[in-house]
Amino acid sequence: MSADRFASRWVGLVLVALTAVATLWLAVTGRLDLYVHPRYTVFVVVMALLALAAAIGAAVVLSFREGADAHAGHGHAGEHERGDGHAGDVDGAPRRRAGTRIAVVTGSAALVAVSIVVLVFAPPRTLSVSAAAARTDSTVGAVQGASEPSGDPSAYTVKDWSNLLRQGRDDEVIGQRAQLIGFVQADPDDPDSFALSRFVITCCAVDARPTSVTVYSPGWSSTLGVGDWASVGGTFAANPSVLSMSSVALLPSSVAPVGQPSNPYLQ
Incomplete structure (x- = not known):
């Protein structure tokens, strides 16, 4: 699977799952009340569980889709190989745009992931x-x-x-x-x-x-x-x-x- 397809299909799901797990971890450790009003604790936990379940379900669907796409791709491999020899002349603009998308998505994902790690593992600090x-x-x-x-x-x-x-x-x-x-x-x-x-x-x-x-x-x-x-x-x-x-x-x-x-x- 290409990096562009991975970024567009999987990064969002991974971040949703990480956010849900981080929220549940804060609830289990009793620190969620430092971020939300106790009256909303149950609501936030339920939403985190639903988000985690949705992310897992979407991952399963995407896995089946990736498998189907890979199987279909093998059937067309020979046709591409019998092309007219001009494959190398394809304009590089789409590739550059794909690279930009990957960089933006990867950078955003890294920022969110680091924030989640800090939220979970750093000692919570109250407002000053x-x-x-x-x-x-x-x-x-x-x-x-x-x-x-x-x-x-x-x-x-x-x-x-x-x-x-x-x-x-x-x-x-x-x-x-x-x-x-x-x-x-x-x-x-x-x-x-x-x-x-x-x-x-x-x-x-x-x-x-x-x-x-x-x-x-x-x-x-x-x-x-x-x-x-x-x-x-x-x-x-x-x-x-x-x-x-x-x-x-x-x-x-x-x-x-x-x-x-x-x-x-x-x-």
């Missing part, structure tokens, strides 16, 4: 503080698709408190105690405050958006660094800072560095 800064917009409202917090406020997350504050419900928040875990972002307006942040996933990591609450803690940078994960306990109050843009802040009674949670994203 720089990504949070790039995706933060202080003018937006509550996290899109967020549900109304309910139940015991002591179980509220950074997302829950942030949504209440963004809705202007300061009176409901002030005086409430909270114990929160998030990563540290510097407050660009007030060196005595920092933002305790989490990423919230709606569908997948691509659409993740940061949400945060302001923590008023003079001298915080002596024990915490930007990007560190911390557990902060305290009470919400009117922000004593005259520099911060936040009207309400968490006044901490305890601040302790912690490790990154196994699932760093909130849903």
Whole structure:
């Protein structure tokens, strides 16, 4: 089989199969939740299984077709050999075009294959503080698709408190105690405050958006660094800072560095 025919018939199927296997591997190892919302895990796994089954089925069909083409080709071999001797005069343009197609397909396939290998074998990295800064917009409202917090406020997350504050419900928040875990972002307006942040996933990591609450803690940078994960306990109050843009802040009674949670994203 020529390289051109291989590129046009088989490379796509191989990449589909590799992508499906990589997706299933992430699901088996428990890392798929770092890329898609848990509510879509079953859907993604089912689609990966269907894609793998389709790729295998198409490979079987192509194998039979290749065998039939090869058998038919033997029957015409003698006719080609009895040609008029001008085979060598065929224009080289089709061959050059075929070579270009092979190069493009091979390069694309190599890029996708390397990406799949990195996705499977490289340790997954969560979205960074720089990504949070790039995706933060202080003018937006509550996290899109967020549900109304309910139940015991002591179980509220950074997302829950942030949504209440963004809705202007300061009176409901002030005086409430909270114990929160998030990563540290510097407050660009007030060196005595920092933002305790989490990423919230709606569908997948691509659409993740940061949400945060302001923590008023003079001298915080002596024990915490930007990007560190911390557990902060305290009470919400009117922000004593005259520099911060936040009207309400968490006044901490305890601040302790912690490790990154196994699932760093909130849903």
